[in-house]
Amino acid sequence: MSAPAKEIIDLNRWNRAERDWVIGAIGTVTADANRSADTHLLTVPLPHQWGIQLYLKDESTHPTGSLKHRLARSLFLYALCNGWITEGSAIVEASSGSTAVSEAYFARLLGLPFIAVMPATTSAAKIAMIEREGGTCHLVTDPVTIYQESARLADELGGHFMDQFTYAERATDWRGNNNIAESIFDQLAYEPFPIPEWIVTGAGTGGTSATIGRFLRYHRRHTRLCVVDPENSAFFPGWKHRDSAIRTGHASRIEGIGRPRFEPSFIPTVVDRMIQVPDAASVAAVRFLRSITGLTAGASTGTSLFAAYRLICEMRAENTRGSIVALLCDPGDRYTDTYYSDSWAAHQGFDLESYLDILHTAHTTGKWLGPPSR
Missing domain, CATH: 3.40.50.1100 (Rossmann fold)
Structure with missing residues (x-):
């Protein structure tokens, strides 16, 4: 007498209703990307004779207003x-x-x-x-x-x-698929220097810097990645000392970037350089941006912009021509009561004028009179 047939149990069974819902959900999320135009790559005017182009990737134009x-x-x-x-x-x-x-x-x-x-x-x-x-x-x-x-x-x-x-x-496809790095290079295609010397970004989760850094290597670009970090963040000292166990115990005053611990998504080995930027300099930089372009942005943009001017001055000193791209992460209208408030800045003890002078000198002469990079 033959043995009874064993019941086959598929523990990974995905019923039709579940499948249909997930397929529809993925279609809904993908449709949001399809109907959203790519974000702009804006120019920040610099003296023509320098042969240096500065761009801001304006992520504030997304439907929810940020990177x-x-x-x-x-x-x-x-x-x-x-x-x-x-x-x-x-x-x-x-x-x-x-x-x-x-x-x-x-x-x-x-x-x-x-x-x-x-x-x-x-x-x-x-x-x-x-x-x-x-x-x-x-x-x-x-x-x-x-x-x-x-x-x-x-x-x-x-x-x-x-x-x-x-x-x-790991959630973003760093090889391409219209990620932020691919978008930057596509938009630079007809510019004077389509392969930038530097891309500058901050780190909150570390996902953006990981995506950009991996993309640059995968596509064999010579562009270097500079990650900026505010005060009280663990990323810069963790990167500098190759110690992911570092904790600062303090929250960042620059919303969107900086963390008190070294987050799992921050990949230090794809970063070519880090610059730690004083919080007052980040706030001064977005105010300076508004004064020369009319654009407003959150202070995380200022962190990148301050470092970008440092890199511009280094390029000038080395007589290097080329381009730099920094990220404009979110709009300034979210921060009228903080980064654009004189009373808030005074309460934080920020000396904005000294950093505004540094930026003005860098913008007009290409000379860096600010604090040395850390």
């Missing part, structure tokens, strides 16, 4: 394709800034609840931005606990913790 729109889209696609997000999943993120705003936007597109876990000290304006995109805010007393609380809350709700600080470096 983090790219990251949020990539994180959603990554989680959907991995089967981590299904119909009705609650989306949880540890963020009090632009990432939460962008993720709330995509969650609403998919009809999913979104919860941002953030410190109780988060400003009412930031909370309002997240809520305007359909998200809710879960406040915690101790900022250090936002990661653990996010994981706990996602588990309790049967949802998904996006964990931008872990997955940012």
Whole structure:
């Protein structure tokens, strides 16, 4: 007598309804990219005889107004394709800034609840931005606990913790697929120096610098990557000493960049140079940008711009011609009560005038009179 046939159990079975929902969700997220024009590459005027071009990649034109729109889209696609997000999943993120705003936007597109876990000290304006995109805010007393609380809350709700600080470096296709690096090079194609000497960016999760650094190597570009870091951040000392265990214990005053710990998505080996920029210099730089172009931006843009002028002056000293691209990460209208407020700057103890003088001299003469790079 033959043995009874064994029941075959497919533990990875993906039923038709689940498949249809995920396929539709991926289509919805992809459609957002398809209907959104690429962000602009703006020029900052420099003396023609220098033979140096300075560009700003204006990420503020995304639907949610910041560079983090790219990251949020990539994180959603990554989680959907991995089967981590299904119909009705609650989306949880540890963020009090632009990432939460962008993720709330995509969650609403998919009809999913979104919860941002953030410190109780988060400003009412930031909370309002997240809520305007359909998200809710879960406040915690101790900022250090936002990661653990996010994981706990996602588990309790049967949802998904996006964990931008872990997955940012792998969610984006660094080979191309219209990532930010590919976009920059495409837009430079008809410029005087289509292969820039430097691309300058800050690091919050580290995802953008990882994407750009890997892209440059994969496509065999000679362009160097400079990552800028504000005060109180662990990235610069961790990179300098090759020590990922460094902790500073302090939050960054420059929103969007700088972290008190060395985040998993920051890949130090793809970075050619780091420059630590004083916070007052970052604030002065966005005010200087407004004075010469009329553009307003958040202070993370100022961090990159201040370092870009340092690099411009080095190129002038070496009689090197070429181009530099820095990122304009988000608009200045989010920061009228902080970076553009004289009373706020005074309360922080910032001496903006000295840094404005440094920038003016660099912009008009190509000479660097500022503090040496660290």
